[in-house]
Amino acid sequence: MALISDPDPAPVPSASHASWLPPLPDGSTVTVAPVDAVGLEERAAGLGARSIKTSSKLAALDLAIRCIDLTTLEGTDTPGKVAALCAKAARPDPTMAGIPPVAAVCVYPELVPVAARAVHGTGVRVASVAGSFPAGLGPLEVRLAEIRSAVESGADEIDIVLNRSAFLSGRYQQAFDQIAASKEACGSAHLKVILETGELGSYDQVRRASMLAMVAGADFIKTSTGKIGTNATPPTALCMAEAIRDFADQTGRAVGLKLAGGIRTAKQSWQYLVLVQETLGADWLTPERFRLGASSLLNDVLMQIAKLRTGAYQRPTDFTND
Amino acid sequence: MADSSPTTPTPFDLDYAAAPESTSIVSIAERYSLFIGGDWVEPRSEATFTTVNPATEEPLAEIAEAGADDVDRAVAAARAAFDQWSSWPGRERAKVLYRVARLLQERSREFAVLESIDGGKPIKESRDVDVPLAAAHFFYYAGWADKLGYAFPGQRPSPVGVAAQIIPWNFPLLMASWKLAPALATGNTVVLKPAETTPLTALLLAEVLQEAGMPPGVVNIITGAGATGAALVDHPGIDKVAFTGSTEVGKHIQRSLAGRDVRLTLELGGKAANIVFEDAAIDQAVEGVVNGIYFNQGHVCCAGSRLLVQESVADLLLDKLKRRLDTLRVGDPLDKNTDVGAINSLAQLDKIEELVASGVAEGAQLYQPDCPLPERGWFHRPTLFTDVSLSHRIAREEIFGPVLSVLTFRTPDEAVAKANNTPYGLSAGIWTEKGSRILWMADQLKAGVVWANTFNRLDPTSPFGGYRESGFGREGGRHGLEPYLELTDLVAT
Numbered sequence: 030m031a032l033i034s035d036p037d038p039a040p041v042p043s044a045s046h047a048s049w050l051p052p053l054p055d056g057s058t059v060t061v062a063p064v065d066a067v068g069l070e071e072r073a074a075g076l077g078a079r080s081i082k083t084s085s086k087l088a089a090l091d092l093a094i095r096c097i098d099l100t101t102l103e104g105t106d107t108p109g110k111v112a113a114l115c116a117k118a119a120r121p122d123p124t125m126a127g128i129p130p131v132a133a134v135c136v137y138p139e140l141v142p143v144a145a146r147a148v149h150g151t152g153v154r155v156a157s158v159a160g161s162f163p164a165g166l167g168p169l170e171v172r173l174a175e176i177r178s179a180v181e182s183g184a185d186e187i188d189i190v191l192n193r194s195a196f197l198s199g200r201y202q203q204a205f206d207q208i209a210a211s212k213e214a215c216g217s218a219h220l221k222v223i224l225e226t227g228e229l230g231s232y233d234q235v236r237r238a239s240m241l242a243m244v245a246g247a248d249f250i251k252t253s254t255g256k257i258g259t260n261a262t263p264p265t266a267l268c269m270a271e272a273i274r275d276f277a278d279q280t281g282r283a284v285g286l287k288l289a290g291g292i293r294t295a296k297q298s299w300q301y302l303v304l305v306q307e308t309l310g311a312d313w314l315t316p317e318r319f320r321l322g323a324s325s326l327l328n329d330v331l332m333q334i335a336k337l338r339t340g341a342y343q344r345p346t347d348f349t350n351d
Numbered sequence: 352m353a354d355s356s357p358t359t360p361t362p363f364d365l366d367y368a369a370a371p372e373s374t375s376i377v378s379i380a381e382r383y384s385l386f387i388g389g390d391w392v393e394p395r396s397e398a399t400f401t402t403v404n405p406a407t408e409e410p411l412a413e414i415a416e417a418g419a420d421d422v423d424r425a426v427a428a429a430r431a432a433f434d435q436w437s438s439w440p441g442r443e444r445a446k447v448l449y450r451v452a453r454l455l456q457e458r459s460r461e462f463a464v465l466e467s468i469d470g471g472k473p474i475k476e477s478r479d480v481d482v483p484l485a486a487a488h489f490f491y492y493a494g495w496a497d498k499l500g501y502a503f504p505g506q507r508p509s510p511v512g513v514a515a516q517i518i519p520w521n522f523p524l525l526m527a528s529w530k531l532a533p534a535l536a537t538g539n540t541v542v543l544k545p546a547e548t549t550p551l552t553a554l555l556l557a558e559v560l561q562e563a564g565m566p567p568g569v570v571n572i573i574t575g576a577g578a579t580g581a582a583l584v585d586h587p588g589i590d591k592v593a594f595t596g597s598t599e600v601g602k603h604i605q606r607s608l609a610g611r612d613v614r615l616t617l618e619l620g621g622k623a624a625n626i627v628f629e630d631a632a633i634d635q636a637v638e639g640v641v642n643g644i645y646f647n648q649g650h651v652c653c654a655g656s657r658l659l660v661q662e663s664v665a666d667l668l669l670d671k672l673k674r675r676l677d678t679l680r681v682g683d684p685l686d687k688n689t690d691v692g693a694i695n696s697l698a699q700l701d702k703i704e705e706l707v708a709s710g711v712a713e714g715a716q717l718y719q720p721d722c723p724l725p726e727r728g729w730f731h732r733p734t735l736f737t738d739v740s741l742s743h744r745i746a747r748e749e750i751f752g753p754v755l756s757v758l759t760f761r762t763p764d765e766a767v768a769k770a771n772n773t774p775y776g777l778s779a780g781i782w783t784e785k786g787s788r789i790l791w792m793a794d795q796l797k798a799g800v801v802w803a804n805t806f807n808r809l810d811p812t813s814p815f816g817g818y819r820e821s822g823f824g825r826e827g828g829r830h831g832l833e834p835y836l837e838l839t840d841l842v843a844t
Contacts, residue, residue, distance in 0.1 A: 062632060062633045062634060063630070063631075063632045063784050064632050064634070064635065065631075065632035065635035065636075065784075065804050067635075067804070067805065068632065068634075068635030068636075068638055068639060068804065068805070069632075069634075069635055071638070072635070072638050078475065078687065079367055079687075079688055080367055080368060080370035080686075080687045080688050081365070081367065081368065082368035082370060083368050084368065085365055085366050085367060085368045086368070088365060089365055092365075271634045278670075302365060303365070303367075306365050307678050311365070314365060
């Protein structure tokens, strides 16, 4: 007897063969391997011990900047704040030569027009969280309308959240359909699907959600909204990277990885670069396939670059706060 | 993504910078003598041999080679110390062992660096595995020293006497700890002979023992090769032999002890099966297979050198495994980024190469990553053989190198039959998400240790030892006390 009426009862998921997972547009299916938490965490810890120094550190820091989605998602965001962020995104530190622009700025939909004007001609893209961020539980039509509006206002990339209500209760088809509809609403814009991994409960679920999002058409899968306590962690990143590798092996399609929330230090950023390089290969070490969603990471990276160039740490006030 | 950025991105290069551990913390003497009766004494044999850094082929130090006279002196020193040491209250012996453990921790970097220099193993392994586990063994058996009366209810324990302990070159410090800690906790005295290619950490341990207040003669360390070991085993003054090493030498020791009142435990070779079922967490199983065979260059008696994989996932697993092999970094053992270090000796490298050649000649398919190897030193690429049959030499003989033989199976029964079809029986691994299958398999496998969803995981509280040609006796845990104790039945009156 069902205690809660389920509008769309789902088949029971099996461990390795994803009969619960809807097929790809061409009718083929993918499989999802189970995850052993102990082994996954050990491997992630081992990857964190690789040594990045001097020349390779400079290269890693440069890449980290080029992969940043410089983000502001506060209720207090204003056009002025967003314009200042965009200026920093385009020229993170004019006092140091050769600092590249970040990959994108990430803002709320209402501020997309401001951001689009501000980064015009700089190569920085505009990403927008859309679709009832951060819960993703608004009516689907409202969410799709929000996506279309953000794209029309100039967003190049759309970050939506997985419908965890559907996913956690086993309504995989519903979660899948909503991502597929969002992808369609994006048009030519790239779709990033936030899994909110801190709320999924297990690495098995993270892997399943990753596969579901990729099969449904995500261009990127992303860890977190940054709005809850547990965000990107090395084991979670490894779990998603392994899912991306499996998906690429099975379908030939390369999906990007975006890690977000709690990434504040340059050291964290290069540890993630190592993790991606050793799991997915150097082909993923590019802004087209890897992003770091962060707001305070950039200044720490700049500080480390200045340290490598000058031999001394600068004061935090030597870097802009925008 | 259109890239109209104003600056040209730096071409990307995430090559890891060399990060060699500094060797300045270690001072290696030009010459080492023997540690007998609490003193450093010159060998009466007047013979020496050289220990070499396998990663550079450069000599490290001259080591005394103990002859029969020296063995005699060492056994006599151990005998003389026995009455005092065995009569100490357990808590007093425990204090010394705790001090040894803490000193090992305090000097952990020194021990780790020296272990990697002398033996060729990656610093991340000597630092994260060998030294911490060695300290853990001393801590663990220190805890037993004053509780021996409770370890075997209804029986009264007493030490057996003078223990001759011969240890191998793959985990020099760790094996010394495995041997010394239980022997000393139970009140025995010891003559320890480290392997001739890796004597340095055992000799450094002598310093630690002195500093910890170990009474003179309780531990004697004599260096030398096979002849020294044979003289020790043949000595009439010993009560117990504990040997870890090759099956061939183990059999020889067993023959030479036949008919004598000398106890024996043997920890010999292995050819472990690492069994992956189709429902396993495949990516983590790949890591476990890599750790099972490429850890310590495969110089591990319990290495998972035979991969048994269920046919339905064999191609998938092998694809992933080969890709993972391509990321293994072979090179300078002192570099933190090194995954696979140097082969311990030229003789061992020759043996590995001979067995790899036999695998190719017998028709198995060879896979090796295209990784660069250092120009100097003894190195071997991580190696994988597919299309292996049980009758191939590479599936039967212990290679003791980074060489994995892959076989397939279809049913759990077949996996068990193939896993047990070996002269050895030291360890096995099972990879499956199904708990009931783990328990069923563990019951069927003739191996002293069965790991589930992990491999090569050692712990002082867990007994370790073999079946069949992998030897007998257990080290670690409460079981590890038994070989060093006479147990007398207590009858209540």
